[in-house]
Amino acid sequence: MSGLPGLTRLDHVGFTVPDLEQAHAWLVEVLGCEYMYKLGPFASDDDWMAEHLNVDPRSVMRELRFYRVGGQAVFEVFQYEAPEQQTQPPRNSDTGGHHVALYVDDLDEAARYLARHGVKMLGSPTSSKGASAGQRWLYFLAPWGMQFELVSYPQGKAYDSNPERFD
Numbered sequence: 001m002s003g004l005p006g007l008t009r010l011d012h013v014g015f016t017v018p019d020l021e022q023a024h025a026w027l028v029e030v031l032g033c034e035y036m037y038k039l040g041p042f043a044s045d046d047d048w049m050a051e052h053l054n055v056d057p058r059s060v061m062r063e064l065r066f067y068r069v070g071g072q073a074v075f076e077v078f079q080y081e082a083p084e085q086q087t088q089p090p091r092n093s094d095t096g097g098h099h100v101a102l103y104v105d106d107l108d109e110a111a112r113y114l115a116r117h118g119v120k121m122l123g124s125p126t127s128s129k130g131a132s133a134g135q136r137w138l139y140f141l142a143p144w145g146m147q148f149e150l151v152s153y154p155q156g157k158a159y160d161s162n163p164e165r166f167d
Contacts, residue, residue: 012066012074013100017144018087020063020079026143030117031102033067033075040064056082069102089145099139099147107136107152114140114150122147131166133158 017023027033040063043049050057059082067075090097104110107125114121122139135153142148159166 010073012076014076014078015100015146016078016080017142017146018079019144020065020077022143023077023079024065027067027075027077030114030119031069033069034071036066036068036074038063038065055080056084058083059085075100089147092147097147099149101137101149101151104150104152105154107138107150110150110152111138125150128157131157131159134160 024035028035040061042061043059044057047057049055049059049061053059053061059080062079062081064076064078067077069075092099111121111125120141122141125136125138127133128135128137132153134155134157135151137149137151139147139149
């Protein structure tokens with residue numbers, strides 16, 4: 001087998017937010033994440049922050065918090081202060097663009113729930129085709145503009161029942 005030796009699973013997804021209290025309330029109260037613990041602040045008088053975290057050497061990580069998502073994945077959520085800090089989240093088409101997809105059993109029920117909580121959704125639920133037929137998805141935005149996605153395929157995807165067809 002080729003690839004990274006010892007790789008067994010995704011451990012966590014880290015992202016930076018402009019307001020940790022706002023993010024905490026949204027992650028816990030709207031998404032239903034389990035708050036775990038916090039660390040910080042972290043700063044350095046030398047180049048440690050740049051060398052180890054790829055941020056401006058004078059950056060200050062005010063705090064980071066950990067949240068369990070659906071009993072499995074973990075979000076590591078940062079709040080930084082940094083010189084020349086970019087505050088606009090990247091779009092999917094931008095270099096570094098990304099989104100976090102959350103699996104739900106019933107996409108329509110989850111979308112109605114998000115709507116009741118005032119969450120901005122991008123379009124309406126979309127049905128996938130090809131290897132992903134059987135899947136429905138819907139993008140939505142966190143209060144700070146980060147892209148998330150609801151995804152559901154309770155009967156599986158076309159790929160699951162016939163992978164040879166899609167190689």
